Amino acid sequence: MPKRVDHEERRAQIAEALIQVAGRRGLHAVGMRDVAAEAGVSLRLVQYYFETKEKLLFYGLQHLTARFTARVGARLAAAGPDPGPRAMVEELLLASLPTDDESRTFHLLYSSYAILSVTDEALAAQPFIDNPDAAEHALTGLLEQAQASGVADPDADARTEAISLLAMAATLGTSILVGQRRPESAIAVLRHHLDRIFTTAETPERGAGRG
Amino acid sequence: MPKRVDHEERRAQIAEALIQVAGRRGLHAVGMRDVAAEAGVSLRLVQYYFETKEKLLFYGLQHLTARFTARVGARLAAAGPDPGPRAMVEELLLASLPTDDESRTFHLLYSSYAILSVTDEALAAQPFIDNPDAAEHALTGLLEQAQASGVADPDADARTEAISLLAMAATLGTSILVGQRRPESAIAVLRHHLDRIFTTAETPERGAGRG
């Protein structure tokens, strides 16, 4: 057993285990022993790297959001350099829907943390609302940019539409999670509103294409 | 101490206690002893009327939804006989926002149950999705009725708009709950979409008024 372990790496590994087991059995049902078993380490190790369960949970939240933000960024990058604003917005919204294991886990756990934060002030004090606010701001910017480019309804209120789209995506995601709705149905609803806001179809050949 | 107690009344009283304490400290933090203390009865009594905690939680969910459905109905009735379709829809959506203690508790607990049902199959088996489906169906009907009356955009897809409005109301409610958004902001967003769907302003003097 080597000495001088990279603490941050170890903490990330344990946080990953927390996310996995919490995604399976629910955040409320996860204990230190479960996390240790999932990570393949001893209970003492989890205690060593996170002194308390509260700190483990906080770190897990940070790790969860960082991980998913990176994933969404990667999906955006994979959509090619400078896709249309509509494609960008659509990718952003659809990426948040729980359509595979990772997004499903993210949606479930993020919602769990959010609900928990209502009655847990220590969790509420965590930088939590920053993420929705950032998403709202980013989406508003994209819509305004689309309006300036003439591909979105210039009379629309970009901020209100951004809030609306994100709000719909969130609940639609939850309804997928609980099995009320199928992903295609949720996507159709979101696309309907994008069709309403964006005035032109995708025309990848106009403007600065791929050069 | 009188004999022959009305079981249903007692169960309702205990369920009420469950809702109160869960609304304050979170559904995850509520125990049988807390419920008993809140209801002013002994732990044994809670056991007597609900053999197990699981049954207590199930009954609490039923009680919660029944209670809130009744409240929304009362608010609709208080809006006067035959208000316009728009007023009806607006009342319905706004009633679901957490703007006072009772609606706040409802929103918090219903969300908690929903999230819990994702990883708890016994809870998922409970008639849970019926409520959103019923709301969706009812709202769709109201919108179609508004279209038939000529007060709503006839080109709109009533079902899609109903889903969208409910989805927005849900997430906006949660954002109020976590302190991200103020109720007025949420109401403004909803009203924006009602203005988009409904083509005429409220004209209470047309049609069959109060007689």
Place this chain on the structure above:
DNA sequence: ACATTAGTGGTACGGTCGTACCACGAAGAA
């Protein structure tokens, strides 16, 4: 070589939680 310290394991402790068990009083049935 020796002392120190980071890393790791095992385990015990105190508390809490859901449930089960035991006892007793009082209303209805005979």
Place this chain on the structure above:
DNA sequence: TTCTTCGTGGTACGACCGTACCACTAATGT
């Protein structure tokens, strides 16, 4: 009246959970 049964209280039990404690190993510093 006597017996049964419903309602009620108190309490104990077993399990689990988060945390603390103790021991041991192996690198690091001098």
